[in-house]
Structure formats: C-alpha cells, structure tokens
Amino acid sequence: MKPLYLLINLLLSVLLITACTTDPDTNPAPSPTSPQKGYASGKVTDTQGKPLANADIVVNNAQLYNYNVLGQSDAKGEYSLKLTPGSWYVRGTVTVSFDNKTYVLDLHPDKEGGFAGSEGAVCNLQWKLTGPKPTEFGGNGYYGGLVEVYGEGNFVDTQGLELTLEPIGRLIDGSEGQKIVRQLEGQSIGQTQDIPIGRYRITARYLPTGQILNLRLRNADQDYASDVTSSFEPAYLGATGSYKLTLEARLP
Template structure:
C-alpha cells in the first residue's frame, strides 16, 4: 500500500468537505443550516432541540445572516433529542408562523451531537397533508365548476422571498390545493367543448368589485391560512 497516496487522498476528502460547507458533528451540540426552497439562507429562524424524556424541555438557537445555527446541549444524560424549527414572518401586514422540518428527524444523544439542516418548504406533501395552503374559488350562477380553469400568478416575491411560479388548474371541487403563501393575481375562464373559452370576471373574497382579474393575500382564521376568490360570467354570456 502506498501510504503517502492514501494520506494525501484522505486529506483531499477532508478539505473538500470543509470547503463545501459540510458541518461536522460535535459532542453536546446540534448545528446546521436553514435555507428556503431556492437554496437561499434564511436568517432569524428559531431552531430547537426537544428532549424526548422531559416535557417542554428545549435547547434553543437562532440562525444568523448565513442561515447557520449552533445549539449547545446539556452535558447531563437526559434522554435523547429531536430537532425542530419555526420561522415567523410579517408579509403584507399579516404575521405568519411556519413549522420547519429537518432533513433528518431522528433522535440523537447529546454526547454524540448532531447536524440537522432545514429547508423552508412552502408547498409539497408531508404525510397525508399539504404543506401549502388552499385557495377557494366560489362561483355565481351559470359557472360550471367542472369546466372552470383558474390561473394564480404571484404578485411579487412569496413569503420566503423566492420568486414563485404561476399555477394553472382545473377546479372541479372549487379549490386549488397546496399553494405557497404569497400575494396572487387570479384570472379565470370557462372551458367549452368545440368553442373558445370564455374569460370570467373575478372578485377577491365572496364577491364585490369584479374585473378581468383580482389580486389578494392569504388570510389567517380559525380554519388556517386560506385565500378566496369569486368568479362570474361577463354580461351577455
């Protein structure tokens, strides 16, 4: 065996891991990063290690400008710890709180420490539930939900600062599921067999001021974070 080459190769691996920003596990410490769905660091996120043996026993930390955090853990053997995080943001005058989940949610001992990274996801599935929020679409007389198509276009950055993408969906059940929280402009049209679609009039909420499009924000209520629009046929249709 060529010892010189083996040592050199091992050193290169260590240097590569260090330069790429890979965190090393440290005893009695939970460390890691928080990024948004675009891979940008998220500052000011409240990260915690929750003790599995004692109720409401947490070690707390907060991410810096580069999305990094370090949480010291007690040196007493107090069972194991699991990671978690919350991000709080004010967006267009509304305060939101989002639960974040680590890339590895397994429990760990304080003496071994752990690296736990988080991604602030605004949409997707977690188990049987959606991470994103629902947009409800109500109709006035003459609009068939089975032939209704809506387009939601982000009006500015989403709540996490990312750009977002337009969403076009058929809405036979009167809602669009799993929409990232942001401000949206909605347009709608009624699809017709063998004929051109009919552009519909749109109003934010449960009707009011109608136009070719409408822009609104998500709202918080007893039912969670939701957005609502109402659509109707234009005059003469």
C-alpha cells in the same frame, strides 16, 4: 531569610495556578456540521441556499408533550442547542414581512426523524416555497399556500374551473414568480394546493364552456369582477405556517 521565603511561596503559587488552568481548546463549542454528543446543531439556509440568520429553532422532545429547547440561527445561519437524554426532533420557522403582512413559515428539515439526545445530531433546515412538509410527529400539508373556490348563485361545478395566477411583483422570498395555471380539485369546494406565497392576479375559466367567471374574495365585502388580486391569509385565526386564499366564483 524572610525575603527568600516569600519569593519561594510566590513561585509555588504561580506554578499551582498554572497547573489548574484549563486549555479552552480542549472543550470546544459543539460543531454545526458534525454530530456532538448531547447537542442538536446545524445550518439554516434560505430558498437560494444562503445562510439564514434569526430563524427560530425548536428541538422537541418526542416523548414528553410541550417539552422543548428553543434557539435561533446566528449570522452564519448556524445553531447549536444542548439537550438532555431522551428522544428529540428538530423543526424551525422563519418570520417574513410581505405585502404589509407578517408570515411565519415552516422550514424544511433534512433530518425528519427522531434521535437520541445523548448521541446528538446534525439537522440542517431550509426555507422552501413549495413541496410537502414532513408527516412525522403530526406534520402535514405543503410549504406553498392553498387556493380554494366556492361556487355561488347558479354555479356549482368548481371542479370544472381552471385558475390562472399571475404574480404581481416578486414572491415572498424576493425571487421572480411564474404564471401558474391549475384545474381545481375537490368536491363541494374547488381547491389547488402548494402555490408559492406571493401576491397574485387571479382569473377563472369554466372549462366545459370556456366562459370567464366572475370572482371575489370570500367574506371581504367585495363586488364580483373578472379578476381578483390578493396575497395569502392565515388558514384560520392565529394560524402560522399554513396560508390560503379563498374566493367565490359565479357565472357572469
């Protein structure tokens, strides 16, 4: 009888273990394409709409300062981050090496406003070369860079300047750039905004007289010349997501 007793106990143990096993399909991972309660998810794409891996994702709490959830996009450009209840919004950046420099560039969210963490949301992000950034939650500016020009010597009318920027090689995303011609705006400092990040040969013409002005990079210990070639720098020390090119101009 003892062998039969042991066999019955063994069969009961197998049945009990089988009954307590959870089917993995009943608790799937949150989808990056449809909202899942308690998750922020989505897809990150480059300027051509292709999946962008290793982008940094930040899901910020809209009510608590410096309280966020961090993650990265995977090889498919997808991300999914678990949240607690509260109000949240999604932002992201991509880090790119270009012209022997490192750029941290903001990504554009297709869902700019906040959402409830308990409900979850899908927020896709795209790398853009130009265009305005979201203004919600303290955002501002453009995805492109800023060019500013200081008048030097006897030249002060920077609003009368026309800049021509000719790309040298490809832009930061690997695409082919186009020649840009812009008249400057601003009062004491001439400016033009939202230039795709790249390396440019820049010339300047004073519109009232047609004169070609001499240029140099500001605070770079350069001589003046009829053109300047450079890429963008951080807008201020330690800045990310905001880049500019600062020049000085004077009459020849």
